[in-house]
Amino acid sequence: MNDRVFFEWVDSMSVGIPEIDAQHRELINILNRLFVSVVERDKDKVTIEILDALIDYTKTHFALEEQLMEEAGYDSLEFVAHKDTHQRFVEKVGQAAQKNLVEGKSISFEMIHFLRNWLRDHIMDTDQRYAECLKNSVATRKWEQTANAVMLQKQNAVPKPWWKIW
Numbered sequence: 479m480n481d482r483v484f485f486e487w488v489d490s491m492s493v494g495i496p497e498i499d500a501q502h503r504e505l506i507n508i509l510n511r512l513f514v515s516v517v518e519r520d521k522d523k524v525t526i527e528i529l530d531a532l533i534d535y536t537k538t539h540f541a542l543e544e545q546l547m548e549e550a551g552y553d554s555l556e557f558v559a560h561k562d563t564h565q566r567f568v569e570k571v572g573q574a575a576q577k578n579l580v581e582g583k584s585i586s587f588e589m590i591h592f593l594r595n596w597l598r599d600h601i602m603d604t605d606q607r608y609a610e611c612l613k614n615s616v617a618t619r620k621w622e623q624t625a626n627a628v629m630l631q632k633q634n635a636v637p638k639p640w641w642k643i644w
């Protein structure tokens with residue numbers, strides 16, 4: 479495998495909301511892991527675990543985007559169309575997992591390229607459309623504050639090394 483990253487984050491993908499950008503980066507990371515797993519012909523168990531992670535994270539992320547769009551009063555037609563594309567993506571990843579798990583077929587390069595291209599286009603086009611509306615929304619700002627607080631809490635919850643307990 480060459481050194482080129484399969485799916486690279488570029489700044490033009492930013493929607494200007496740091497927490498959402500961070501989640502998009504995480505999705506990209508998971509897809510890169512899936513790609514490596516397929517290239518290196520990992521055991522099916524490894525690949526299916528990454529696919530599971532992709533499905534889980536995608537669902538959480540999409541649900542958040544949808545919640546923020548709703549709270550921000552995003553255009554209802556755009557909202558419905560956006561939700562619909564989310565749904566179709568989840569179905570597509572689900573189909574890949576199903577093939578892998580039930581039919582024992584490996585994930586094809588075609589599928590993995592499809593997932594990458596879909597996600598890249600979605601972030602760079604569909605998600606950009608909500609950027610302005612969400613950035614100016616009080617609900618989004620409130621959510622960002624909560625998300626930051628949760629992150630800080632997590633950081634502080636890291637157990638101290640024993641020599642720092644006293």
Ligand SMILES: [Fe+2]
Pocket residue numbers: 543560564600604605
């Ligand atoms: Fe989206």
